[in-house]
Amino acid sequence: MLDSGLGELQAALAARRVSSVELTQLYLGRIRDLNGPLNAFITVDEKTSLEQARRADERRARGAVGPLTGIPVAHKDIFCTRQLRTTCGSKMLEHYTSPYDAHVVEQFERAGAVQLGKTNMDEFAMGSSNETSYFGPVRNPWDRNRVPGGSSGGSAVAVAARMAPVATGTDTGGSIRQPAALTGVCGLKPTYGLVSRYGMVAFASSLDQGGPMARSAADLALLLNVMAGHDARDSTSLPRAKEDYTRGLALPLNGLRIGLPREYFGEGVEPGVRDCVRAALGWFEKQGARTVPVELPNAALAVPVYYVLAPAEASSNLSRFDGVRYGHRAKEFADLADMYCRTRAEGFGAEVKRRILVGTYVLSHGYYDAYYLKAQKVRRLIARDFAAAFAQCDLIMGPTTPGTAFALGAKMDDPVQMYLNDIFTIPAPLAGLPALSVPCGFDAQGLPVGLQMMGNHFAEAMLLGAAHQYQRATDWHQRVPKEAPL
């Protein structure tokens, strides 16, 4: 049962082979066993989850069945929930409980899902290894001495280690796709504006996008059906008609044009990663797909552009954490300025402070044009590169990350090395494009490798179809992590 996808779980619940309470208990037990060593969850409240499961069973008995009725879902701790605290991985919000549910959480509730708990993450989603969490690092179930990636590392590990059948994540520069790749699961970052950001604690507003994480692309499609949709409370939410993202799962690969950006296959990609990605591309070609070289000449600038724009927005978004109305407040202070300084010095970790400083700097009088404005211009150039590339191909493929999971602590002292881990995931959000990561093999050390697929705006159904076809022919996503045996 722990190994089942959403389709099997839905069938089992519908046939009354299992109740939601039983299913929830199963996963709660698994969390109890594994969360100590893996630290994937920050908050689990068994009573709340079981109560929700009991009510789901009642609704099913009455015949009121939604698409996810009774299915346990883990939420990244960036989504506001009324019933469980929302820490965003920070001391600043250690004891904060939101008085309202995020739009995404509401959508899952409407679909009938059960909240399994809140997953660990890099503090305020700032990190690529899940080591910046105030609640301690998450460990990779393929090797506990390695990081799971970040910032949605808790969600990725929860899914990889079968502590949850599916989970939500958020992606700003790769925070869904990179941990998905490093833990051997699937993750999709939708087109910007497809999933409402209302109730998602903001990191970088123009880039943040919620998305699903699961073991299969088919499950991602079912989850996206629930998560996507217009929300008037988010001015950047797109007023589009609802789509069925499962409709393209049977995508014919014959004739599919796959763009291969030169920039994604150069130096700096580990051989283990390169070989797996090449093999996967070979499989697509065997199915009749055609690979075409494309160019993303400004992609090399994506990391610096991102590390100007994201911190700029973050420095402003995080100003609300001032100790005045909620969250951490320093116990002792001399005056107002001192209260702000101590509260924020105590409440934020090193990486968050680093980004607030960088963001404040690039927005400062005299530096704005040289940094922020210049970065915005390059951002438009990157988007233009993608538009030109998609004139020649249907999808773009390449590695999700240059390497597999690295050792805990290996990059914590070198932020630039850490940032470069996102080199392949950062371009898509800068252009607002959808992208997913799907497992495509293991390197020599037995660590999972992710294949990234990027699509044009609103090409989610095609991305999911391509990934689903690949998963029908491969079993990478069915492998069980060594350190989380069933």
Place this chain on the structure above:
Amino acid sequence: MAWEIVVGIETHTQLRTRSKMFSGAATAFGAPPNAQASAVDIALPGVLPVANAAAVEMAVKFGLAVGGVINRRSVFARKNYFYPDLPKGYQISQYEIPIVAGGVLKIALAAGEKTVRLTRAHLEEDAGKSLHEDYHGMTGIDLNRAGTPLLEIVSEPDLRGAKEAVAYARTLHDLVTWIHICDGNMEEGSFRCDANVSVRRVGDKNLGTRSETKNLNSFVFMEQAIEFEARRQIELLENGGMVVQETRLYDPEKGETRPMRTKEDAHDYRYFPDPDLLPLVVSDSMIEKIRASLPKSRGDLRKELIESYGLTPAQAQVLTSNIETSTFALSTFAGQPKEAWPNLANWIAGPLAARLNRENKAISDSNVTPEQLKELYGFVASGVISSSAATGVVLPAMWDGEGGAARIIAQRDLKQMSDTGALEKIVDEVLAKNAKQVEDYRAGRQKAFNSLVGQVMKATQGKANPGQVNQILKAKLGR
């Protein structure tokens, strides 16, 4: 050489929307602290702003009224600074591209009309309030005002001295209340001005260093503050000193301005476009719709009431005191014959205005409707009741909810006396009782005659026709 005082005014006008600039919370004044602060106003984690369409329409309305350029695409920006009553740590405002650019305001001065250029008008949200009194040594925060929509209207430094500045502020106040985008209540802070003041030698083309005096919430304080500020700067310069660019506050009790902060410790607001809000797009069709809804200017309407409706300047003045009154008057006049207008205007400007005033009501909440006034006029015009009965009896009864004119006239038996015999009898009685007035009248005092008419009207409960009373009285008094 003489000094010239140069003033530019920035005005924060609170827009009269029901809800806030970026949240659904109410904007009404006077609620208990934080009763009108929503999750968005408190800036809880995860909340997002949504621009208020009504506020946008009001800004466009203002732009059209002053002949400014309506930017089809304007941009909301974040102005970042820390303060306890600024929940997000930034204020959403418009910076590089405001919704209204340019425009002019014509002000009346003793020397004639002057055209003042406007720089811009932009939308923004207000901050909350810090309450420093009596919280056990702590500061209280009230976020009811946080997020209230403001239109900040900035003038060019075209004003010369305190008097012109006040004339400008009054004219602007008059305009924003007339076009109904601001309630104009200065005590509640709905209309507050900052004055940028500098001085220079007459003939000098360059502007002097300015100071900005904040939050002038009355015309009197504004005049005093600018006068003080100009005097201070002139004295400083004449004594060989330099004016420092700084923000100052006016203390009405001491009648002086005091420095608040200097340019050196000015904030770096780190403005940047708010990524939570898309550029604000105003369509041509929206602009045309708003243009069509713009009222005639107060001056034009006043002129029309005098020239086309035959009203006196005094009547026209009262009927254009605010837009609600003029709307009420025009809908009362509609469909009525020309000769009815002065009479109807009298009722609105006289007894109705007095009653509204006494009960502290706006005309939009009047107990008496334009339709009722028209009906009442019909009975006067056809001679069924006298004008004095209409004014003295029917109008107050209508106000008190006794129903329409027909019903009140019937119930109170107010039909005019048409029986000359009966009227003559009453006149005789009045003359008999008022020998002194008769004598006075005969001695040539017109006042005595009016008093006798009044007595007769009173005795008939206003039912007599005053013309007829005049006639009979004159006949009986032998003139």
